[in-house]
Amino acid sequence: xxxxxxxxxxxxxxxxxxxxxxxxxxxxxxxxxxxxxxxxxxxxxxxxxxxxxxxxxxxxxxxxxxxxxxxxxxxxxxxxxxxxxxxxxxxxxxxxxxxxxxxx
Amino acid sequence: xxxxxxxxxxxxxxxxxxxxxxxxxxxxxxxxxxxxxxxxxxxxxxxxxxxxxxxxxxxxxxxxxxxxxxxxxxxxxxxxxxxxxxxxxxxxxxxxxxxxxxxxxxxxxxxxxxxxxxxxxxxxxxxxxxxxxxxxxxxxxxxxxxxxxxxxxxxxxxxxxxxxxxxxxxxxxxxxxxxxxxxxxxxxxxxxxxxxxxx
Numbered sequence: 542x543x544x545x546x547x548x549x550x551x552x553x554x555x556x557x558x559x560x561x562x563x564x565x566x567x568x569x570x571x572x573x574x575x576x577x578x579x580x581x582x583x584x585x586x587x588x589x590x591x592x593x594x595x596x597x598x599x600x601x602x603x604x605x606x607x608x609x610x611x612x613x614x615x616x617x618x619x620x621x622x623x624x625x626x627x628x629x630x631x632x633x634x635x636x637x638x639x640x641x642x643x644x645x
Numbered sequence: 646x647x648x649x650x651x652x653x654x655x656x657x658x659x660x661x662x663x664x665x666x667x668x669x670x671x672x673x674x675x676x677x678x679x680x681x682x683x684x685x686x687x688x689x690x691x692x693x694x695x696x697x698x699x700x701x702x703x704x705x706x707x708x709x710x711x712x713x714x715x716x717x718x719x720x721x722x723x724x725x726x727x728x729x730x731x732x733x734x735x736x737x738x739x740x741x742x743x744x745x746x747x748x749x750x751x752x753x754x755x756x757x758x759x760x761x762x763x764x765x766x767x768x769x770x771x772x773x774x775x776x777x778x779x780x781x782x783x784x785x786x787x788x789x790x791x792x793x794x795x796x797x798x799x800x801x802x803x804x805x806x807x808x809x810x811x812x813x814x815x816x817x818x819x820x821x822x823x824x825x826x827x828x829x830x831x832x833x834x835x836x837x838x839x840x841x842x843x844x
Contacts, residue, residue, distance in 0.1 A: 561660070593825070
């Protein structure tokens with residue numbers, strides 16, 4: 542039986558290609574933009590004991606995700622689906638500052 | 646969709662060579678100096694290989710500051726050796742009483758810029774260290790390790806970007822960083838990919 546490849550699966554594959562899960566990286570992908578789903582993803586990240594935590598979201602959800610990370614005192618690198626924008630959010634930070642790294 | 650977890654640097658590179666992933670390499674200053682001064686073949690070979698594969702290369706703007714520091718020190722050492730200063734006298738003065746003239750500083754800067762710009766165009770982007778978040782991360786690393794301030798900043802930058810491989814030739818940095826990120830020298834990377842006859 543032929544394997545059905547959905548566009549969502551393709552998108553996920555591309556995201557993980559740019560953000561591989563390793564011994565050191567925990568990666569959560571949340572493409573829906575839903576706040577509750579984002580919160581769940583952040584909780585899963587927080588429970589990971591890996592030194593690098595990353596959450597991949599659509600560009601339109603970057604601000605919401607950053608606010609949620611701050612609210613829940615979680616440290617992680619926020620990455621957009623293209624992998625070009627990378628914003629590190631520190632759980633210890635008190636001011637809103639963003640870090641953007643273009644990965645072309 | 647269940648994700649493969651790459652547990653070793655060999656697994657990560659093998660998947661990269663199969664085009665399953667596109668890794669991000671963080672370059673420590675000593676490796677960049679190898680490239681701009683063309684002083685170490687393995688660093689140059691790896692740099693060319695990464696360009697050819699279109700894999701991501703990043704570093705910090707702090708690397709640039711360190712390159713200036715290194716070149717100014719080299720120049721100071723050369724000038725004072727010509728004047729007959731002893732090694733000890735040079736060491737005593739090199740950090741605190743450097744007296745390079747404005748013309749010399751300009752000359753060094755011009756040389757760095759011309760050499761560095763060619764290399765840096767192939768990097769994805771210099772990250773910026775004027776961000777509180779990065780400094781907080783660097784502070785956290787400094788708090789927990791015996792790394793120098795400079796090395797803490799480099800490691801913090803690599804972690805903030807969520808890089809996959811940290812390239813350095815510094816033995817102590819490598820030893821500490823391996824608890825946070827896959828860490829290797831250019832030679833080690835070439836040995837792994839060379840074993841797979843890829844370059």
